[in-house]
Amino acid sequence: MEQLIPSLSALFAIHAGMETFFLIARLSVNGITLAGFMGEAYGQKVRGIYLFQLTSLSVLSTGVQLLAGGKILSTITGIPMLPMTVSLAFIAYSYSQFSGIRASVITDAVQMVIMLAVCAILIPWALSMPGNVEALTKGISGVTGDYTSLFSAGGMQVLFGFGIPTAIGLISGPFGDQCFWQRAFSIRENKIHRAFTLGAFLFAVVPLSMGVLGFIAAGKGFTPGDAGIVNFELVSNLFPKWVMIPFLFMVVSGLLSTADSNLCAIASLTTELRCAAEQSNEQKLRIAKLAMLANLVAGILIANIPGVTITHLFLFYGTLRSATLLPTVFALIGKRLSATGIFVGIILSLCCGLPVFAYGNICGIAKYKTLGSLLTVLTAGVASCIITRMEGKTHG
Numbered sequence: 001m002e003q004l005i006p007s008l009s010a011l012f013a014i015h016a017g018m019e020t021f022f023l024i025a026r027l028s029v030n031g032i033t034l035a036g037f038m039g040e041a042y043g044q045k046v047r048g049i050y051l052f053q054l055t056s057l058s059v060l061s062t063g064v065q066l067l068a069g070g071k072i073l074s075t076i077t078g079i080p081m082l083p084m085t086v087s088l089a090f091i092a093y094s095y096s097q098f099s100g101i102r103a104s105v106i107t108d109a110v111q112m113v114i115m116l117a118v119c120a121i122l123i124p125w126a127l128s129m130p131g132n133v134e135a136l137t138k139g140i141s142g143v144t145g146d147y148t149s150l151f152s153a154g155g156m157q158v159l160f161g162f163g164i165p166t167a168i169g170l171i172s173g174p175f176g177d178q179c180f181w182q183r184a185f186s187i188r189e190n191k192i193h194r195a196f197t198l199g200a201f202l203f204a205v206v207p208l209s210m211g212v213l214g215f216i217a218a219g220k221g222f223t224p225g226d227a228g229i230v231n232f233e234l235v236s237n238l239f240p241k242w243v244m245i246p247f248l249f250m251v252v253s254g255l256l257s258t259a260d261s262n263l264c265a266i267a268s269l270t271t272e273l274r275c276a277a278e279q280s281n282e283q284k285l286r287i288a289k290l291a292m293l294a295n296l297v298a299g300i301l302i303a304n305i306p307g308v309t310i311t312h313l314f315l316f317y318g319t320l321r322s323a324t325l326l327p328t329v330f331a332l333i334g335k336r337l338s339a340t341g342i343f344v345g346i347i348l349s350l351c352c353g354l355p356v357f358a359y360g361n362i363c364g365i366a367k368y369k370t371l372g373s374l375l376t377v378l379t380a381g382v383a384s385c386i387i388t389r390m391e392g393k394t395h396g
């Protein structure tokens with residue numbers, strides 16, 4: 001049921017954007033990173049664990065973008081994956097060097113216009129073709145027709161194998177992903193609500209539109225060579241060949257937009273490094289550029305791991321960012337936790353939940369995916385509260 005990915009993503013993106021506004025708007029802190037905010041509130045070791053999580057997340061997310069883009073370009077051109085991922089990385093790096101977050105926001109806006117325009121043309125066109133409306137209706141039940149109910153065997157498999165882990169990861173995004181925070185800190189406070197609400201709804205249009213194509217593919221019994229790029233294969237099969245040009249622009253725009261945001265996130269996170277604290281602006285800039293390059297090199301290596309899939313990486317980094325969800329929310333709503341509680345809680349979360357999820361993800365065992373996701377998000381919050389309470393009793 002890969003075609004469910006866009007629909008689920010869109011629904012939770014709207015929720016995530018709204019939650020980001022309501023919580024971040026309450027901050028009265030000078031800074032540009034989540035690690036910096038938590039460090040100011042709880043000290044260096046909490047700053048360090050957040051820095052580790054945010055950096056790892058950025059690297060994995062970059063890997064996903066390069067993997068997806070590299071696969072599509074490699075399929076079209078016949079050029080091997082490695083040179084394609086290196087080319088995409090170079091493009092993202094080249095325009096991230098101009099004006100920092102400002103350039104990222106401007107290019108994101110342009111890329112969003114491209115994506116919305118292509119969706120506005122392709123989806124009505126696809127639905128106007130004979131038999132595609134019927135295929136869309138039929139495709140909601142999947143290629144095999146076994147997904148008619150959430151509580152059927154097939155429906156529960158999708159829920160536990162993808163639905164719950166994806167929901168947890170997407171809800172965690174605004175609270176554990178520097179790409180969200182750098183924008184929230186860059187926007188005037190009186191415009192945060194409008195920016196995140198509009199952005200969430202505009203973002204939702206793209207995955208929902210691609211979801212329509214996915215359901216049509218399922219209804220037609222279309223079998224892709226690679227389920228990770230099913231929409232690309234369907235478009236090349238359904239439309240005239242020239243349509244692949246704007247569609248390719250749309251896909252690459254979306255992927256490079258996220259890759260560029262990740263580079264800006266890495267650059268901002270370098271301000272939290274101890275080695276950068278006493279540096280001049282020029283020295284900090286050099287450190288930031290080196291961090292960007294390291295991020296891209298790591299992303300290229302991840303994207304070229306034999307057998308790795310887009311879904312595997314997407315679910316894994318979604319679960320990774322959920323490790324900081326509850327501690328961050330507690331901090332935002334004013335619940336005072338101890339620094340040791342947060343630090344140990346997140347460490348336990350990463351050591352207990354992530355391995356379980358990784359095992360289920362690699363082996364394709366749905367219940368272990370859900371168990372790992374729940375362990376990751378709950379262990380950090382529960383352990384933080386318990387340790388804080390124990391410390392309070394000890395000191396009391």
